[in-house]
Amino acid sequence: MTGCSSLPLAGITVIAMEQAVSAPMCTRVLADFGARVIKIENPKGGDFARDYDDVVLGQAAHFVWA
Numbered sequence: 001m002t003g004c005s006s007l008p009l010a011g012i013t014v015i016a017m018e019q020a021v022s023a024p025m026c027t028r029v030l031a032d033f034g035a036r037v038i039k040i041e042n043p044k045g046g047d048f049a050r051d052y053d054d055v056v057l058g059q060a061a062h063f064v065w066a
Contacts, residue, residue: 007034015040020049021066 005011009030016027016039024039024047031037041047049060056064 005034010034012036013038019047021062025066 012030012035014027014030014035014037016024016037018024018027027035027037027039045051050063052060052062055061
C-alpha cells in the first residue's frame, strides 16, 4: 500500500488471538489504520465461527455478510 508510513498506526504490531466476528473486525480496522496484525488461531481448525453454517456457497453466512 502506498503511503503506509503516514497511517496513524504505522509501526504498531498487534497480536490478535480472537474469534467470532466482532474481534476480528476490530483488528481489521487496526490493520486498515496501518497496524501490522499477526493473527494466531487454534491449530485444530482456526476460528470456530467459520463453521457455524455453510449456506453461502459453502461459507458461513455471517462471515460473508461481514
